[in-house]
Amino acid sequence: MSISAQRCREGRPRAVFFIVLALALSGCTIGSQRSPGDVVAGLRGPDVAAQAAALPYASLALDLAGHGGLVVLASQQANTTYWQFRDGATLALEDGYPVTTAGLRDELLGTRILSAEGTPPPPYPWRRPGSETHYRIERQWQDAEGDLHQDSAQVTLNCAAPAAVELPLTRRRLARCQEISHWAGGAITEATLWRDPEDERLWAYTGQPWPDAPTLTWQIARPW
Numbered sequence: 748m749s750i751s752a753q754r755c756r757e758g759r760p761r762a763v764f765f766i767v768l769a770l771a772l773s774g775c776t777i778g779s780q781r782s783p784g785d786v787v788a789g790l791r792g793p794d795v796a797a798q799a800a801a802l803p804y805a806s807l808a809l810d811l812a813g814h815g816g817l818v819v820l821a822s823q824q825a826n827t828t829y830w831q832f833r834d835g836a837t838l839a840l841e842d843g844y845p846v847t848t849a850g851l852r853d854e855l856l857g858t859r860i861l862s863a864e865g866t867p868p869p870p871y872p873w874r875r876p877g878s879e880t881h882y883r884i885e886r887q888w889q890d891a892e893g894d895l896h897q898d899s900a901q902v903t904l905n906c907a908a909p910a911a912v913e914l915p916l917t918r919r920r921l922a923r924c925q926e927i928s929h930w931a932g933g934a935i936t937e938a939t940l941w942r943d944p945e946d947e948r949l950w951a952y953t954g955q956p957w958p959d960a961p962t963l964t965w966q967i968a969r970p971w
Contacts, residue, residue, distance in 0.1 A: 795968065796915040805971035808915045809838070810953075812961035820971055828971070838965075842871045843940075843949030845956045845963060852891045855956055859885040863901070873924060873940055874947040878906045884928065888957050898958065900928035900936070909944040912951070915968040919943070921950055934958035 805820035821831035836850025846858040863881040872882040906924040921941040938954020953964035
C-alpha cells in the first residue's frame with residue numbers, strides 16, 4: 748500500500764487524559780492562524796526532560812521555528828501516531844516521518860512516499876539496509892495566506908555511522924541521516940533523521956517538510 752496521509756481534521760483522534768494534562772501542558776497549544784511564536788511554550792532542556800519524566804505517557808520534545816515544548820501521544824493507528832495539543836492542533840507522524848498537520852498557520856495537508864521507481868513501500872526508505880537510499884515524496888500544503896500548493900521531490904538519504912545522541916530522557920547510539928529533497932518546482936530542502944542502527948526506527952527529526960516551511964524538530968522523550 749502507498750503511504751497516503753489522511754487529513755487530521757477528519758476524525759481527529761483524542762485521548763481522555765488530555766483533560767488531565769491541560770494544566771500540566773498549559774503552554775503547549777497550537778491554534779489556527781497562529782505564528783510559530785505562539786505554537787508551544789518555551790520549554791527547553793531540563794524543563795522538557797522534567798515534564799517527560801513526570802508524565803507516564805509517550806511524549807515528544809517538539810520545536811517549531813525555534814519555539815519548543817513537550818507533546819504527548821493522543822492516538823495511534825497502525826504506523827501513524829497523532830500528537831495533539833491542548834487546543835486540538837495535531838501533528839501526524841507515519842513511522843516517525845511528518846505526514847500531516849491540523850491547526851497550524853502553515854498546514855501540511857498530505858504526504859505520499861514512493862520508491863525511486865514510483866512504487867509504494869514497505870519498507871519505509873529509512874528502514875532499508877545500507878547507508879544510502881533514494882525515494883520520492885509527494886506533498887500538499889497550505890501556506891499562511893491560505894493558498895494551496897503541491898509538489899513532488901526526488902530524495903536522497905545518506906546515513907553516517909552511529910554515534911551517541913543526547914535525548915530528553917536518555918542517550919542512545921543513533922545513525923545521523925541527511926535527507927536532501929530536490930523538488931520539481933526547483934526548490935531544495937534538507938532534513939536530518941536519526942535512526943536506530945538495529946531496527947532503523949526514527950528517534951529524532953529536524954528539517955523543512957516542504958519548500959519555505961517552518962523548521963520542524965522532534966525528539967522522542969518517552970518512547971511508545
